[in-house]
Amino acid sequence: TDVGKAVTVQGNKIYVDGVHVSDVDPNYSGNQLSTPITCTNEIPGNWGWQGKDCENHARVYVVPQNCFQGVRSDWDEQRFCQQTCFDGGSGFPGDDCSVGWPNLNFVGYICNVRDVVGG
Structure with a gap:
């Protein structure tokens, strides 16, 4: 079994x-995954004058609230x-x-292995 073994992703391998x-x-064509997007950290208009930002205020107070979704x-x-x-x-x-x-x-470690995937 591979449980407990190291998994490494490096150089497309x-x-x-x-x-x-x-x-x-690397082209996202064979794995049916979407290409990642460039995301921003735009703040609500009223945050600027309050000195709030995403990295500090939102990380502590908004993310735990599921970002108000x-x-x-x-x-x-x-x-x-x-x-x-x-x-x-x-x-x-x-x-x-x-x-x-x-x-x-x-670099990570395998915690669990399923005997059958996709079946």
Whole structure:
């Protein structure tokens, strides 16, 4: 089993325990994933004069409230603090503000393995 083994993504290649197991599709054509978008950290108009920003205020007070999704239409429409919300796990529906697989350098560990995938 691969549980507990290191997973590394580097240079468009995926390794498990140091063994090359797959390549990353840099064109997003074979993996059916959408290309990530460039996200912003635009703030609501009243925040500027209050000294609030996305990196500090929103990360602490807004992200835990799911970035007001479904509660405040202005946040849903304008996607205020879009990058901060995504980074905090409260990204807006359809947003992928990540660096994308081709630019990802990652080291992690396998926690669980399913015997059958897609079946």
